[in-house]
């Protein structure tokens with residue numbers, strides 16, 4: 001006999017083969033995805049990859065052309081936004097400009113016909129939760145700064161008390177410092193409220209810092225989904241690798257006599273292609289700059305390239321060097337605390353190990 005599955009184990013939202021077309025154009029193309037109760041899932045992808053279209057369908061502002069969306073097992077394709085336990089937080093915030101902070105936050109409570117005294121109490125509680133002073137309650141929302149307005153919009157979203165919060169680039173208009181503060185606060189809010197967060201961003205840093213899982217979209221499909229560490233360290237292909245930071249790419253060809261050969265650096269490379277590339281004669285070798293090393297005495301690498309340093313960039317905690325190797329240039333990144341020393345004009349040997357390279361099909 002099988003045990004009945006607990007409610008926790010059910011995905012809160014499930015997409016099965018979801019498509020959305022506009023005329024001949026397919027914006028979302030057969031996405032199947034389980035969203036776990038209480039997780040922080042971030043959707044990233046280039047402009048036009050279908051992120052907003054997907055979020056709008058989850059919010060109930062749009063419906064799939066085909067496929068199914070279920071909420072805890074119940075089909076919700078055609079259920080409108082106001083009848084779903086989801087709440088969308090926009091980049092534009094959509095606050096009522098002539099109303100006070102308190103009135104903005106209380107709006108959902110008023111709709112639910114909560115008595116005024118109770119509404120006020122809840123609004124003050126939400127102000128505290130979002131780290132806004134309580135005397136902001138009566139302040140006109142347009143007299144708040146951008147970051148404060150962002151917090152008001154979040155407080156209002158929590159006032160709906162949704163099970164799932166959907167965020168469409170809520171921090172993209174803020175300056176860097178404020179963004180960093182709110183990133184951490186959002187993550188804290190996620191932890192303390194236990195709600196499911198689904199978040200769209202262009203910022204890889206935001207995605208890496210906040211998410212339990214990241215879904216990478218391209219051309220209306222999810223090309224990889226996983227925790228941030230896996231996506232960064234084990235990208236499914238060169239597109240995901242490049243989307244999540246800088247990479248070195250070597251286009252190699254195979255011959256039985258010479259193995260894998262890279263024409264641009266005029267080198268034979270030792271690489272480990274997966275079984276799916278067993279009969280390939282062309283491949284792309286992708287190596288992140290931090291996995292490229294200057295060869296120091298006693299250092300051994302599967303692949304060693306000779307070159308000349310021609311640029312140095314300070315990245316703050318790390319330093320990046322651009323090294324010309326035959327017809328190509330290679331990025332090497334070292335921590336600022338690296339004990340070696342390299343300058344523009346130096347002849348250097350740089351090395352990487354086969355296990356640190358992604359081998360993708362072309």
Ligand code: ATP
Pocket residue numbers: 022025026027045046047048049050051052053054
């Ligand atoms: P961005 O990061 O730029 O916001 P996105 O990944 O959110 O992009 P979507 O807004 O989902 O992308 O759009 C995906 C594609 O679908 C785009 O090519 C867009 O032009 C198209 N599209 C979206 N909505 C409509 C619509 N209502 N009518 C026609 N085409 C649409």
